[in-house]
Amino acid sequence: MENTFTDLSHINVKGGDGGAGCMSFRREAFVPKGGPDGGDGGCGGSVIIEADPQLSSLIDYRYKHHFRAERGTHGQGARRHGRDGEDLILRVPVGTVVRELDPATQTPAYDIADLTQPGERVVVAPGGAGGRGNIHFVTSVRRAPAFAEKGEPAREHWIELEMKLMADAALVGMPSVGKSSIIARISAARPKIADYPFTTLVPNLGVARAASGQSFVVADVPGLIEGASEGRGLGHQFLRHIERTALILHVVDVTGGYEGRDAVEDYRTINEELAAYASELAVRPQIVVANKCDLPETEDAVARLREAAEADGHEFFAVSAATGEGLDALVSTCAAEVARLRAEAVVSGPVLDLNERWERERQRRDRQIRVAREERHAWRVSGSQIERMVIQTDWDNDEAVAYLQHRFERCGLDDALVKAGAVNGDEVRILELAFTFEGRDDAPDFDELAEKDLEVSMGEDEE
Numbered sequence: 001m002e003n004t005f006t007d008l009s010h011i012n013v014k015g016g017d018g019g020a021g022c023m024s025f026r027r028e029a030f031v032p033k034g035g036p037d038g039g040d041g042g043c044g045g046s047v048i049i050e051a052d053p054q055l056s057s058l059i060d061y062r063y064k065h066h067f068r069a070e071r072g073t074h075g076q077g078a079r080r081h082g083r084d085g086e087d088l089i090l091r092v093p094v095g096t097v098v099r100e101l102d103p104a105t106q107t108p109a110y111d112i113a114d115l116t117q118p119g120e121r122v123v124v125a126p127g128g129a130g131g132r133g134n135i136h137f138v139t140s141v142r143r144a145p146a147f148a149e150k151g152e153p154a155r156e157h158w159i160e161l162e163m164k165l166m167a168d169a170a171l172v173g174m175p176s177v178g179k180s181s182i183i184a185r186i187s188a189a190r191p192k193i194a195d196y197p198f199t200t201l202v203p204n205l206g207v208a209r210a211a212s213g214q215s216f217v218v219a220d221v222p223g224l225i226e227g228a229s230e231g232r233g234l235g236h237q238f239l240r241h242i243e244r245t246a247l248i249l250h251v252v253d254v255t256g257g258y259e260g261r262d263a264v265e266d267y268r269t270i271n272e273e274l275a276a277y278a279s280e281l282a283v284r285p286q287i288v289v290a291n292k293c294d295l296p297e298t299e300d301a302v303a304r305l306r307e308a309a310e311a312d313g314h315e316f317f318a319v320s321a322a323t324g325e326g327l328d329a330l331v332s333t334c335a336a337e338v339a340r341l342r343a344e345a346v347v348s349g350p351v352l353d354l355n356e357r358w359e360r361e362r363q364r365r366d367r368q369i370r371v372a373r374e375e376r377h378a379w380r381v382s383g384s385q386i387e388r389m390v391i392q393t394d395w396d397n398d399e400a401v402a403y404l405q406h407r408f409e410r411c412g413l414d415d416a417l418v419k420a421g422a423v424n425g426d427e428v429r430i431l432e433l434a435f436t437f438e439g440r441d442d443a444p445d446f447d448e449l450a451e452k453d454l455e456v457s458m459g460e461d462e463e
């Protein structure tokens with residue numbers, strides 16, 4: 001078995017599209033046309049990833065790869081807003097890293113979140129905003145706006161989920177006490193086993209299963225020695241792995257090894273090192289495992305160690321990795337203890353973590369406007385936000401088109417075109433539409449423009 005135990009899945013996520021805003025006018029008896037009363041479209045639901053301590057693999061994402069949140073419904077007359085779409089919550093094990101995948105190469109582009117806490121969440125695909133109804137477009141000069149916004153379409157993209165297996169229990173102890181022999185007995189892990197200290201150089205992970213069916217992940221950590229907390233030996237760098245495990249399985253060699261050490265002294269030394277490394281480790285649930293009980297003249301050491309462990313409030317098991325004796329009982333107790341600790345870790349309500357950094361990054365990319373020259377007098381404009389504005393516009397409605405011109409102005413498109421070298425009369429292409437660039441002598445006020453006949457030409461994009 002490898003040292004790293006990971007589970008990887010690529011999934012495609014898309015929030016729900018926003019519902020369209022409504023264009024409507026109040027109807028009253030004897031009033032031919034009342035004021036505008038079109039409600040807004042509902043927002044689309046978001047796809048959210050949540051860390052769930054009850055899960056231990058990404059198996060749910062192995063065969064199903066497309067996940068869509070619900071769309072928002074359309075706004076209606078009489079100021080009735082559309083209903084928001086439901087969020088779609090995808091549960092993953094605690095210890096899952098979420099990454100954005102590059103659309104072209106399908107390789108990880110950057111980390112979105114590292115979900116290390118139960119209940120921690122990240123929005124991976126926000127729903128589209130609802131379009132605004134015509135009541136929003138009333139101004140002093142436009143009393144009866146005869147247009148509304150379409151809903152914002154949600155973006156779809158691929159993400160990677162990687163579960164980094166976190167051990168529930170760690171086998172800790174002096175070198176050569178039999179930690180690797182125990183993991184080999186209780187799981188499918190096949191680490192190197194030898195009678196010299198520091199045989200194990202990197203942690204091994206295995207899944208142990210009790211007769212009850214409960215399973216847990218166990219780590220075999222390189223041996224620790226006195227002074228490990230200050231960096232002595234090889235095990236010190238693995239103390240941080242132990243820091244993340246819920247349960248410590250403290251293995252002691254009851255023969256005392258060739259150095260003729262004392263089992264109880266070894267037990268105390270290791271506990272002192274753990275406490276010196278991090279005080280929480282001194283109070284971490286611990287099970288004491290007396291190993292090599294198959295060898296002669298170990299009864300006395302077993303009895304004294306049992307006494308010391310029980311005095312410290314720890315459960316105690318006498319086992320032999322060589323014969324397998326006592327290991328079933330040890331595994332059953334560990335499995336039950338891990339299940340209890342996992343249940344304790346379940347938080348009452350979800351912790352909301354929108355991962356601000358990712359959110360800012362997403363918004364920044366969203367607002368980017370790219371201008372590229374396609375022909376001498378034709379420019380291609382691309383960018384998520386600007387393309388959405390175009391999609392949200394109802395092209396059969398002159399007022400909606402005039403309003404779009406106003407938004408172009410505000411989001412900096414005109415400036416970007418001027419900077420790129422566009423001149424009056426050039427063609428500007430966005431998606432499959434083409435406009436005539438009018439430049440600007442002075443920033444025009446949209447409401448003035450609305451009164452005039454705007455020169456917005458739409459044509460087919462000759463590709």
Ligand SMILES: Nc1nc2c(ncn2[C@@H]2O[C@H](COP(=O)(O)OP(=O)(O)OP(=O)(O)O)[C@@H](O)[C@H]2O)c(=O)[nH]1
Binds near residue numbers: 182194198
């Ligand atoms: N007789 C007997 N020998 C054992 C038992 N468990 C382990 N051994 C022997 O003890 C030696 C060390 O075992 P390992 O499992 O490699 O010990 P470890 O704790 O992983 O050692 P490091 O990785 O160096 O920290 C090997 O020669 C094993 O065969 C046991 O229950 N009985």
Ligand SMILES: [Mg+2]
Binds near residue numbers: 191
């Ligand atoms: Mg080992």
